[in-house]
Amino acid sequence: MKKIIFYILGLIPLVTTAQDQLKGVVYELTEAKTKQPLPGANVYWLNTTVGAMTDIDGEFSIPYETAYNKLIISYVGFKTDTLNITSNDYIEHVLSPTSELDEITVTSRKQATSRSYLKSTNTILVSSDELLKAACCNLSESFETNPSIDVNFADAVSGTRQIKMLGLNSPYILITTENIPAIRGASQAYGLSFIPGTWVESIQITKGAGSVVNGFESISGQINAEMVKPTTDDKLFVNAYAGVNGRLELNTHLNQKVSDKWSTGLYLHGNLRNQKFDRNNDTFLDVPLKEQINVMNRWQYTNGEKGIVSFINLRYLTDNTQAGQINFNPNTDQGTTNSWGSEIDTERFEVTTKLGYVNPEVPYQSLGFQTAFSRHLQDSYFGLNDYDITHNSFYSNLVYNSIISDSRHKIKTGVNFTYDSYTEDVNTDSYERIENSVGGFFEYSYDDLEKLT
Template structure:
């Protein structure tokens, strides 16, 4: 740890004290804000002043008689601020709607770390999603240093993500700030959100707000879908790759009644019918698949403080993997090729509304969603069928407790209903969860530099009893360029033992478990600091963070102590995860964005009475991402290199043909070129440029019905180089 401490000490800025007023100027762009350079700043009645820098920052001397600071910029309304203290200012300028044909153009960096939110949040915009194919949510993190993506096995095509080195099940997955993609959607749900449908993604690490529930342990990932009242009138996307995958995405907005009532229609379809076996092991490299889904979203805004939104999505998909000769509608039999056939039908809906009153000092909100999921599948000779009905509701009151919003209270109640039916090994397993809950969260913000947020919730689970979830977040901007955050909190989640691990059926050993549902419990502690500088006239962001997760109870996947079973058992001992990450964001030359990141993972579990490294987890990850846009954004070039550390491979006693016990570090490179026209763009790219793949990811492929067959020991890419071509068409309202 000495070298890490030395690194931190080297980048700590020196504290400085002056009589100058300092701050930042932002431009309001829709619901977001962006730093605004070149703003004229001067004291009222004076001719002396300054202008804001490239990152919106400024400093100006103040005399005793000067209190009214003026901010002026073409295309924005002039703003006069009364300065009554030495705290750093944050000023937001509103566009002047009476001036037409005035645009402030600034390259969108795609992703940025918030310095205002007390929670460590990374915002991923639509510009970042265009840096890669991003066909779905699972593929949206190729350029992200915090989230890892990998395959669960070498047959089903199931993708999993990791945050803080922990499996995606420990991150609260949300759509529009409501829990989603859980239960039966855990294994394949990340492919259910098409990338072109998304407006943005927010990744927060560590303990989340108690308003969102008790589930988040490692953090939460929230995907925002496109809004029907946006300026986008029509968007179309066509995609195809060299392995035969074809995909279509489309969405359009209709203004039914101006900006008061709007609706959006979403369509997605993809097909992969080509049989690919590039490593010649007799198995398909990825399953053949077909999926279709359609969504409809409505938004009502009376422009007087009330807003309501509703959404409905219907999805059907089927995938077929296994040996090359496997056929659709084939019955599982030892006389037929080994196959895995999975059918999923799902319906999602949400309704949310909000009303602000008392001159904006009070607000009430209602958030609710519903899902029905049915799956029919077989893995070799093993059938797994299940259905799930889930309902979630959350009522929230937000109240400013004083005139200046220094004290804010969020309080409310939630309810979760989850009905599960599963059938496997001639067993019928039924379970219903009912969880009402109460919560309150207090935020204290005496000035723009300091935020303290403390929350507490109590939930009443019909299966696991009453439990309490405390969480705390602290943010302090104590120098011109320096922001520090700390967090601590508890998290609980229901581990759906079978549905979350159904990919393990892609092996010869059957599953063994003692409980079909287990409540996991953990504490998460985090520390992070961000520094924003201006280097060579361009914004430089340095970030360093450390998070630790300690599990009190946990579901352990034990593939190592039994030659007859894969055991899904409660933790008996110690389990923890440490994540230390450094990253740098800078624009070394005009229009070239650079991201450098490095993360160290230390994840250990007690398996078979021994505290060992979690199997199939990388020891570290490095990332280089370069994005260059030509003048007037006619061309865009993207390059990403991922440096993945080695790790441990699980083996069981007496395992035949036992190979290496560890895997070596490896590199994966991606690149994309985009050409922009007025209404459309074409992009050409390649995933896994160096064609690196895990050597023979399927163990015992020559005898899939034999005792040594296992397709779940996946630690690296199972598919090689993928060249793709895509076309985007975009038409906005004038």
């Protein structure tokens, strides 16, 4: 009899322990809307450290007390549920998946003109947004909305524009297109109007001391115009402009991807001003008459696997400008004193190539090679004086970039060559000259953002 009593007393704690465990199973819904056990779900009592995790069959067992009344069930990727528990009954619960996170919208605004504080040079970037502020423009007119560059009329009669930087005129400023010297020599006076604004992607303005990589002609600074690319420009772009001053412009871009690595773009620009205005009644044209046709064909080769990018540009320009008194007729008054007048007829042909290589295994090592050839023909007269010039120019540049020790120590080195041949006819006198320059350069820069640049 005593053995039976001890046996019953020994079973009482086991029964109590079994009754103090809350059991259940957690499911998830499949795509077929059927329940499937969810292993690894967290099950715990609210505001306690008492918890458990579902097993491979989705089942759990957690200690239970009458003071516990809120059961939390959670799993990554599913909505967390809170169950009200009033008795120790078996639980079956299905977690609902959540496929959407709370949406976060990040809005940024980039200024049309910005200055880099991370470079050792004083560089200002003018983006395409800034260029759009002008209804129509060429490169010289692109700076009219930018206070960093002064644009003035060097000659009110011919409408020649010049820019100033740090108090010095255009001849002391290195003006490049994609880091190739472009407006120099015979094109120095009128070359700013030879680059349509729609062709320009961005402009980098460096005031004062700049890089020696692109030549030695920069004294007061450098202006670099980055042109639009066939791979990033619109497939078809058409822009037309008409102004009350009689100016008409038409710009058309056609871009086509030829293959996986080759893309090409055809860029057309037409400019016409054939109406005469003399609003101040000084008998001279307020703005010169002008006709310009500008055509450029670009080819771009990109091979990301081998780290090669190349550009080939072909360009042709014809520009005719008439200035002087409003009654001047070139057909009857040229070479006479009936009325003062001037005509400038320009024909220009350019070929430029760029080849860049970045070592895929060592990205900080790169090699670039640039070449450019141009032929500039100008036939002009100013009143009774004739002036004609022929300028043939060749430019080449080889640049190597790397680092020393780490990315804080950067080096650029290379060689460049420039050839210029001039033939100038002033009335009955003729002048010829050839200018050659060969040079090597080395540039070191220390860049430590935490200390100095």
